[in-house]
Amino acid sequence: MAAVVETFGLTKIYTLDFLDVEHGRLKLRLGRKRRQRVALQDLSISVEQGEIFGLLGPNGAGKTTTLKILMGIIFPTRGSARILGRPLGDKWAKARLGFLPENPYFYDYLTGREFLKYYGQLYGIPRRERERKAEALLERVGLRDATHLPLKGYSKGMLQRIGLAQALLNNPEIVILDEPQSGLDPLGRKEIRDLILQLREEGKTVFFSSHILSDAELVCDRVAILYAGELRNIGRLTELLSARIKEYEIVARGVPAAILEQWRPRADRLLVEKDNAMIIVRQENEAREILSRLNEVGATLVSFNPRRETLEEYFIAQVRGGTNG
Amino acid sequence: MAKVWAIAFNTFKEAVRNRILYILLIFAIVLLLFSGLARELTISAHEKIIRSLGLGCINIFGLLIAVFVGIGLVYNELDKKTIYTIISKPIDRWQFILGKYFGLLLTIYVNILIMTLFFYFSLYWQTFMGSDALAKVYAAYPPGQAPGALHQMGYCGWSVLRSLGLTLKTLCFFPDQVTADLQIVVVMTCLELAIITAFAVLYSSFSTPTLSAILTVFTFVVGRGNEDIIRYTWYLERKGLTSTAAIVKYHGAQFVAHLAPNLKIFYSDTCNAALSNPPVIVDYYAIAYAAIYSALILSLAVLIFRRRNFK
């Protein structure tokens, strides 16, 4: 599988002013070190063709910086990157990209259709095809009813959708999304997830950044975790998250209280609600024992759930590990 | 380049929504139409006054539009981050700057066209409503009788149509005797504004609107006063370059005068020739100068813009 996006030691260091106002107070920065703010430190990742790649990290980790560098909005201090084998800024590569920035802001006064047709002009798409594509995309993102409304009147969700439409205008091979789910309601988030999966079905590569780890876990093939500008870890989800089962979750009904009290010290957590009891244990033999005892005490098993590590837990562990060591 | 034109047209559409444009346009049109009032205020030479006021208005308002719309041109794109999706398209940064420039130029030229239309119309209208023309109308009637209401309205309507026709003819560079050399002055104004717009785009590409406005106006003032700066250096030379202050002033003034464009050759000299020293000779050298200088300034703007990190 060819790498469609590769970065080699991408670094971005911002030089701040001598004298500045920060947090409402005047700050004097003396010395070169103090004036530099490292946004991205030595990032080397690669995205394979046809996969969904998630760039994850908390706010301020450098995700948006990476994407901006890839799109040519800012320039790296050191390092380089290649998209589809071409260097940054190459127009051939850009013609095969689709980009949706975070909190997109477009020209207020254009209507949806005019907006897509204008961007089609920028892609160099001929006129008839432009109009056709604009219609098709508006249909696809579900904005058919609002085509004649100027963008000023769009809600956040609608703006996000038209942003996706303009990203897909040229039928790109790679779709790059910066925090596509920010500010959306759960329904919107689901739609985005479905869209990303759909895009993979079409054979496109999706490279997006997010801090909503649960959603990323559902769609991503590979992830990279960024913290404070540094790459913490990168790899397939299945590889990163240990296959080891972390804990067992048993939900049973009708367990006598006495038995529950017996199990309480051995269990990690014990929750009782009316008739149901949720027992969480770490060890497998403990779980096996409880399961076998259920029949004896006349309880019914409602559910048995061996839980593996979630991405969120992994992430927090990584981050904490990083800050500590 | 189709992409440059796409951005230019979009810039034009955006600029047209800028409300300050309408205020300036209405102001200019009112000023032009009321220039006919100048006839009542002056004891003689009213043609010259009307023409000089009209041409000056067109120039000043074109300049104001260039400054007020041009300063926010690139800055607003960056500030509102609408540029993110533009840059991610297969389009060069220089195409973007050029598109912005031509869009602004289009806006200015459309406004100048409208103002010039009103200007010519008011000039032609005054000839049809002037005392000589009206005397001819009255001459058809026996003395003491005035034309009836219908005839008056008909004459007014016919004058409006004729004025419009003559205006359009003048705009296509077939001037009448009344507007003999004025079209050339307007064309020179457009060339001058091409240079100023290039400066506005240049400043807008790296600084905030307020600073851009100050710098553009400053450039305009220095450009218009270029000849006087040169003369000032001659004056210093005549006085003798003895003190360091004089030497610094001399070289500084020379540097500024060579750097800044000489804007007097466009509107100023042509207007002077049109109103006081006919005939006006078309200065092809000035046209070439405007083209090359604008290209130079735009190149600078492109160079600055190329390596600029957007927030």
Place this chain on the structure above:
Amino acid sequence: MARRVYLAVFVLVWLAVAGYVVYRLQDKQISKLEYARPFRATLALPQIVDRDRPDSDPAEEELPQLAKVMALGYDEMVASLLWLRVIQVFGAKLQHIRENPLELRAIENYFLVITELDPRFVEAYKFGNFVLGDEGGDQKAALRLLDRGIVRNYNRTFVLPYEAVFICLGSLQDYNLARYYVRLALRAPDCRDYVKRIENYIALKKGNYEIALERWVRDDLEAFRNRQDHLVEMGHLQINNIANQWHGSIIEAAMERYLERHGDYPARIEQLEEENLIGTVRQVDGPRLMRLLEGAERAGMATNDAVDMIMGTKDRPGCVFESNRLPRDLRGEAYLLIDEAVIPIQQRPTVGERLALRRYTQGDLLAIRRRIEGYYKANGRYPATLMDLPEMQPGLREELKHEDPVGLPWNYDAKTGKIGSHVFPEL
């Protein structure tokens, strides 16, 4: 990588070439400037008076130059606005500019600035001349303004030197300067033909009677040839005028000599000739002049030949001759000596009117005589002058005329109280 290098090289070359071209074009414009007017030290504002010319008036140089720089290239527009303004200012300050010299200076500054911004604005100079000269009373300032205009509009319009002529003739009484301006006006392409006749007037004023006469004879013949009747009429009037002034000056010079000799003016005009006080002077043979003129007009001679014939060449004399006899008017009649003034008899009316005028004169004389009798009865003596009569005072209901119907003064003898008319001495 190579593409980058090419691009960088191209950009550098383009910047260098374009920059160089712009620099050369700038230099070309600067070299054109060298033929433009010199610029005074406007931008060095603290130096109010230029040390090269310590007697220069600062306002005259500084303020207009400063305005020109401040106008930022909108010269004509600012000039138009200031023009509209100065008309208003003049209307508002009409009474003050004559009294207050500062107000006049202020208005003068307006005109200086307007003319500096738009030197071809001819009406500004004209109106400025009117405001400063006629209304403000400062003819010298008006002449300065007109000079400014003449320099800046040299050989373009006759109007400005033409206005200057009148200032010279009127308040300055400088005839040579007036002639200079007339010559300037004549050179302009739009000069009217009446301008050249001002030179005739100037010649007359200077006392060059013969030259004036020749000029008017020539103009008269030209007018006759062009069938300009009003000019022919004016020509005849002016020739008459010249002859009377010429001969009047001769007679007055003789009278001064008589005064020196005898201590008093003569009683009769013939005494001047009898005592040979005229001297050998050039004078005009009136009737001959009129005959030759008429003949030349009718014969349609070429103008130069006609003038030669009338004025005379060194081979053939014209109508001007030298003599020590008493000169006579164009009709050949003698001049009247009335109260030390020489009155040409041509002012007497022609026959047709004579009878009516005789009647009027009779009536006037009767009325005055009655008043004199009344005065005599009241005061016991005759009035010393006619103006002593109360009825002669101006302002009252004028019953008595100060002059006879022709316009000559009454012939009044204070000792005898007798009053008569010069025109009708028999009354």
